[in-house]
Amino acid sequence: MLKYLKKYWFYCLLAPLFMMGELSMDLLQPDMMATIVDDGVLASNMEVILTEGVRMVLLVVFGGTCGVLCGVFANIAAQEFGNDIRKALFSRIMDFSFEQTDRFTTGSLVTRITNDVTQVEQMVMMSVRSLVRCVLMFVGGIYMLYRQSPQFALVAACGLPFVTVIVVVTLKKVSPLYTVIQQKLDRVNSCMQENIAGARVVKAYVKEDYELEHFSGANDSLCDTNLQAQTILAFLNPSVNIILNLCVVGVLYVGGYTVRQDGGITPGQTMAAITYLSLILMRIVFFANIFQTFTRASASWRRIREVLDTPVVQTQVDESSGGVPAQADGQTGEIEFRDVSFAFPDAPENLVLDHISFRAKQGETIAIIGSTGSGKTSLVQLIPRFYDTTDGEVLVDGQNVRMYPMQMLRDKIGIVQQKTELFSRSIRENILWGSEEKYEEIAACAAADGTDNFSAVYGVPDPVSRAAGIAQAEEFILRTPDGYETQVTEGGHSLSGGQKQRISIARAVIKNPEILIFDDSGSALDLKTEAALYEALNREFADTTRIIVAQRIFSVKDADRILVLDNGRICASGTHEELLQSSDVYREICKSQLKKGEIGA
Ligand code: DCP
Ligand code: MG
Numbered sequence: 001m002l003k004y005l006k007k008y009w010f011y012c013l014l015a016p017l018f019m020m021g022e023l024s025m026d027l028l029q030p031d032m033m034a035t036i037v038d039d040g041v042l043a044s045n046m047e048v049i050l051t052e053g054v055r056m057v058l059l060v061v062f063g064g065t066c067g068v069l070c071g072v073f074a075n076i077a078a079q080e081f082g083n084d085i086r087k088a089l090f091s092r093i094m095d096f097s098f099e100q101t102d103r104f105t106t107g108s109l110v111t112r113i114t115n116d117v118t119q120v121e122q123m124v125m126m127s128v129r130s131l132v133r134c135v136l137m138f139v140g141g142i143y144m145l146y147r148q149s150p151q152f153a154l155v156a157a158c159g160l161p162f163v164t165v166i167v168v169v170t171l172k173k174v175s176p177l178y179t180v181i182q183q184k185l186d187r188v189n190s191c192m193q194e195n196i197a198g199a200r201v202v203k204a205y206v207k208e209d210y211e212l213e214h215f216s217g218a219n220d221s222l223c224d225t226n227l228q229a230q231t232i233l234a235f236l237n238p239s240v241n242i243i244l245n246l247c248v249v250g251v252l253y254v255g256g257y258t259v260r261q262d263g264g265i266t267p268g269q270t271m272a273a274i275t276y277l278s279l280i281l282m283r284i285v286f287f288a289n290i291f292q293t294f295t296r297a298s299a300s301w302r303r304i305r306e307v308l309d310t311p312v313v314q315t316q317v318d319e320s321s322g323g324v325p326a327q328a329d330g331q332t333g334e335i336e337f338r339d340v341s342f343a344f345p346d347a348p349e350n351l352v353l354d355h356i357s358f359r360a361k362q363g364e365t366i367a368i369i370g371s372t373g374s375g376k377t378s379l380v381q382l383i384p385r386f387y388d389t390t391d392g393e394v395l396v397d398g399q400n401v402r403m404y405p406m407q408m409l410r411d412k413i414g415i416v417q418q419k420t421e422l423f424s425r426s427i428r429e430n431i432l433w434g435s436e437e438k439y440e441e442i443a444a445c446a447a448a449d450g451t452d453n454f455s456a457v458y459g460v461p462d463p464v465s466r467a468a469g470i471a472q473a474e475e476f477i478l479r480t481p482d483g484y485e486t487q488v489t490e491g492g493h494s495l496s497g498g499q500k501q502r503i504s505i506a507r508a509v510i511k512n513p514e515i516l517i518f519d520d521s522g523s524a525l526d527l528k529t530e531a532a533l534y535e536a537l538n539r540e541f542a543d544t545t546r547i548i549v550a551q552r553i554f555s556v557k558d559a560d561r562i563l564v565l566d567n568g569r570i571c572a573s574g575t576h577e578e579l580l581q582s583s584d585v586y587r588e589i590c591k592s593q594l595k596k597g598e599i600g601a
Contacts, residue, residue, distance in 0.1 A: 018070035025063025037268030082121035107190030116300035123297035333514030333545035340392035367556035370565030414508030422492035467510035473502035
């Protein structure tokens with residue numbers, strides 16, 4: 001934690017310094033009150049009352065200023081520290097491979113980056129402010145009490161052990177509950193996360209009541225534990241108060257007893273002693289509070305560390321084999337699978353791809369067809385290296401994908417994933433997303449005035465509308481009231497499945513990549529639109545290697561080569577006509593779809 005705090009050491013130092021200023025003023029007050037009472041009120045000396053009073057006001061102003069400055073610096077330290085940790089967490093999560101994200105679960109990651117960071121922030125705040133204040137106040141209070149009279153200090157010394165015992169016993173009972181509370185909070189959060197994200201499914205199955213019960217269960221359990229902790233804590237203040245009051249009685253007794261003797265303790269001193277006494281004893285209660293915050297924060301910090309300490313696998317370039325690859329004799333967009341086998345890291349015994357070999361030359365269209373779960377998505381995900389092969393190698397332009405710097409490899413590839421992901425920005429920004437650098441002027445132009453006057457200004461066709469045209473998205477985009485500036489809602493819920501798919505296609509196309517991968521990207525398009533899409537691709541991307549994953553014969557029949565995937569193996573490959581002759585599986589697929597009239601040709 002110090003590593004992150006180091007940057008703000010200056011503020012961490014300033015805050016306690018100002019705190020000391022504030023604190024000394026707090027500690028001086030009762031002493032001055034004593035003077036006012038003894039030398040002013042009791043001696044009927046108005047002058048002392050006035051001068052002391054003015055001094056008190058000035059000191060209060062000074063103390064208050066110190067307090068404000070302490071708060072400001074403590075906040076700067078804590079907030080900046082939290083900000084840095086959130087950034088570190090976010091960037092680490094962005095670097096996570098898919099299976100790492102899966103392992104932590106989205107809900108837990110969100111909790112960690114929000115709630116847990118806040119807890120730790122609070123701890124920093126407490127350390128530089130309350131903890132310092134608590135300790136100084138305690139020590140200073142004892143000193144000031146002793147200065148009034150050593151006998152008072154003796155009374156405090158009698159009360160102190162009792163208060164300490166009460167606080168320690170309470171903490172012992174409460175601290176373990178805090179860890180439980182944190183876990184239960186996690187459960188409430190993930191339950192909520194799931195239900196909000198899956199609200200459509202819950203509604204579709206009319207499972208609101210069931211889910212409400214599920215949520216209530218988690219929530220009630222959190223509430224129970226919280227109540228349990230609070231009930232224990234409820235005893236703390238009253239018990240300490242009882243001790244405190246007993247001590248006050250002791251002070252009054254000592255004070256009253258000696259006040260009558262000449263040169264004994266004065267009434268003002270007795271008054272001041274009572275104030276100091278409560279300052280000292282209440283500090284122990286405050287200390288208990290701080291301790292609780294620390295317990296919570298250390299649990300949170302552990303959870304943050306879990307994320308930060310997770311090594312980022314798989315994104316490293318395999319330096320041992322030469323680093324940045326040379327271009328293979330002018331070929332661009334060539335893909336080769338050499339005897340590739342693949343299993344997901346979390347289920348290594350279950351081979352999802354089994355000895356796959358094939359080659360796609362520049363400009364070729366390779367289609368992959370197969371039943372659900374046959375491994376199509378897994379296969380194409382190996383090309384941009386979302387996962388690493390278990391065995392064998394994947395080559396792009398004649399070089400193993402492990403040898404490319406990530407950016408270089410992924411720049412070559414435009415992939416439309418099976419599950420479309422859109423961001424809550426305008427359609428234009430969604431299409432440009434990932435290519436902003438390439439089309440800096442357009443991005444700037446759109447950001448500046450929110451229109452697509454780019455073509456008018458620069459006299460060249462707008463790449464966004466070209467990409468949308470190829471993806472067959474232009475037609476529906478222009479029908480929306482705001483056109484390209486239409487805002488997409490979170491998760492793209494404001495668009496239909498096919499519309500989302502077309503925007504993601506445009507996003508891949510605008511990159512002008514060497515390799516285009518469509519993972520089931522025609523599934524939500526009607527046959528006419530899909531045909532138009534392929535026609536546009538043939539026209540505009542004739543030199544781009546295309547990989548089309550599909551379940552429909554219609555989507556694959558015009559490909560240069562079709563790979564029939566069955567249970568992770570390529571069981572047949574060839575053109576549509578060849579496969580009709582040679583492959584039983586392919587013929588079966590054809591027959592089943594012809595019956596449903598889906599083949600379309
Ligand atoms: N699988 C897995 N872990 C994942 C993803 C998938 O264990 N994170 C398994 C489930 C399937 C197999 O891998 O049995 C192949 O999954 P694919 O997603 O590659 O299957 P397809 O893309 O062919 O199926 P679909 O047509 O439904 O998209
Ligand atoms: Mg798939």
